[in-house]
Amino acid sequence: xxxxxxxxxxxxxxxxxxxxxxxxxxxxxxxxxxxxxxxxxxxxxxxxxxxxxxxxxxxxxxxxxxxxxxxxxxxxxxxxxxxxxxxxxxxxxxxxxxxxxxxxxxxxxxxxxxxxxxxxxxxxxxxxxxxxxxxxxxxxxxxxxxxxxxxxxxxxxxxxxxxxxxxxxxxxxxxxxxxxxxxxxxxxxxxxxxxxxxxxxxxxxxxxxxxxxxxxxxxxxxxxxxxxxxxxxxxxxxx
Amino acid sequence: xxxxxxxxxxxxxxxxxxxxxxxxxxxxxxxxxxxxxxxxxxxxxxxxxxxxxxxxxxxxxxxxxxxxxxxxxxxxxxxxxxxxxxxxxxxxxxxxxxxxxxxxxxxxxxxxxxxxxxxxxxxxxxxxxxxxxxxxxxxxxxxxxxxxxxxxxxxxxxxxxxxxxxxxxxxxxxxxxxxxxxxxxxxxxxxxxxxxxxxxxxxxxxxxxxxxxxxxxxxxxxxxxxxxxxxxxxxxxxxxxxxxx
Numbered sequence: 001x002x003x004x005x006x007x008x009x010x011x012x013x014x015x016x017x018x019x020x021x022x023x024x025x026x027x028x029x030x031x032x033x034x035x036x037x038x039x040x041x042x043x044x045x046x047x048x049x050x051x052x053x054x055x056x057x058x059x060x061x062x063x064x065x066x067x068x069x070x071x072x073x074x075x076x077x078x079x080x081x082x083x084x085x086x087x088x089x090x091x092x093x094x095x096x097x098x099x100x101x102x103x104x105x106x107x108x109x110x111x112x113x114x115x116x117x118x119x120x121x122x123x124x125x126x127x128x129x130x131x132x133x134x135x136x137x138x139x140x141x142x143x144x145x146x147x148x149x150x151x152x153x154x155x156x157x158x159x160x161x162x163x164x165x166x167x168x169x170x171x172x173x174x175x176x177x178x179x180x181x182x183x184x185x186x187x188x189x190x191x192x193x194x195x196x197x198x199x200x201x202x203x204x205x206x207x208x209x210x211x212x213x214x215x216x217x218x219x220x221x222x223x224x225x226x227x228x229x230x231x232x233x234x235x236x237x238x239x
Numbered sequence: 240x241x242x243x244x245x246x247x248x249x250x251x252x253x254x255x256x257x258x259x260x261x262x263x264x265x266x267x268x269x270x271x272x273x274x275x276x277x278x279x280x281x282x283x284x285x286x287x288x289x290x291x292x293x294x295x296x297x298x299x300x301x302x303x304x305x306x307x308x309x310x311x312x313x314x315x316x317x318x319x320x321x322x323x324x325x326x327x328x329x330x331x332x333x334x335x336x337x338x339x340x341x342x343x344x345x346x347x348x349x350x351x352x353x354x355x356x357x358x359x360x361x362x363x364x365x366x367x368x369x370x371x372x373x374x375x376x377x378x379x380x381x382x383x384x385x386x387x388x389x390x391x392x393x394x395x396x397x398x399x400x401x402x403x404x405x406x407x408x409x410x411x412x413x414x415x416x417x418x419x420x421x422x423x424x425x426x427x428x429x430x431x432x433x434x435x436x437x438x439x440x441x442x443x444x445x446x447x448x449x450x451x452x453x454x455x456x457x458x459x460x461x462x463x464x465x466x467x468x469x470x471x472x473x474x475x476x477x478x479x480x481x482x483x484x
């Protein structure tokens with residue numbers, strides 16, 4: 001057994017007639033925040049859904065914690081937050097968390113802790129449907145934080161949040177990574193790279209680069225992730 | 240299957256409905272009002288009310304439960320919560336049984352209210368035991384719930400889900416033996432009628448309404464309705480996919 005959390009080898013996903021992912025290979029080790037960066041439509045969500053086992057793969061292999069993606073055991077090991085908040089609008093914040101807590105076998109105390117973590121205690125009794133976009137997103141995130149899952153797959157969790165809150169969430173992600181958990185966090189905002197240990201740049205279903213920000217900037221001789229992306233994407237066009 | 244998750248799901252669906260008192264009210268009051276209207280329509284011919292009332296007692300829960308369930312599960316599918324649940328350690332049948340439990344309980348209340356009102360308020364004459372009317376209504380409600388779950392898999396929007404109601408319910412309504420006894424239908428339609436669950440529910444209701452002693456046929460009818468419900472639930476489980484293409 002190796003200690004890698006996620007191993008992806010030549011993963012291809014074809015949806016309809018187009019290749020959403022065209023031969024993606026990378027390895028993610030535990031205890032790190034990996035930023036999955038790329039423009040809208042680059043295949044970030046497809047890749048994340050493949051990792052949690054919700055997306056059928058066409059070819060290649062995908063292992064999480066040494067098991068093939070979609071394995072039954074992994075359902076209690078991976079926390080997943082979709083881009084669109086997946087919560088019940090006609091339940092209160094607390095009722096939402098209580099229901100998922102019952103499924104995951106988490107205590108009432110666990111629910112209050114998570115409520116505090118995502119800063120939603122004042123909104124506990126409010127219907128999720130009446131919350132602001134950022135607040136609903138945090139309810140959805142809170143569900144993934146209920147059970148202490150070793151792997152967290154977060155699809156654009158910080159989009160549209162105010163900068164103070166965004167900073168708070170990144171601090172939270174950092175503390176989770178320090179506990180030895182694996183975090184894959186997607187964003188289409190290249191600036192989010194500064195919070196990540198590693199950056200996985202995705203474009204048109206292909207990995208442009210994977211490594212630390214420092215290495216990326218060094219290799220591309222640029223000063224920002226945005227520039228690095230442009231350089232790599234441009235090079236891709238010529239080939 | 241996990242009973243804990245089934246009960247948690249059932250409680251959650253009930254909580255959702257409690258935040259929506261109007262839907263809950265409509266579920267209970269509409270059948271009562273319709274039966275009252277029917278009694279009024281037949282006020283000059285009470286015998287016809289005795290004939291049409293019991294089958295309708297069985298048909299109302301079917302329609303209401305079909306609609307409520309298909310829209311509720313469609314929301315669950317399109318809102319992303321179903322995908323989220325299926326990515327968790329949850330059995331598909333836990334989710335379906337949770338829905339069936341809550342809607343089944345509501346159906347018991349609805350059927351009890353409606354049959355009580357029909358007999359004691361609107362003067363419907365029922366020869367057999369009244370509790371059996373409730374049992375048939377419950378079986379039909381479970382059928383409506385399971386068919387609603389199944390149908391929701393083929394709807395892309397709430398508009399479509401609502402349109403499935405006339406598509407699935409109305410043919411059964413026309414052929415179930417309420418408008419014309421099944422024996423008097425053209426042969427081909429008789430065959431079709433015998434393949435549709437509502438026919439058995441209406442047959443059971445008619446027997447309970449007209450016979451003082453309960454014949455074995457009523458129990459067979461109820462068993463057939465429940466068998467249809469079970470098959471629809473299992474087909475519904477097949478439409479819950481953990482993985483998409």
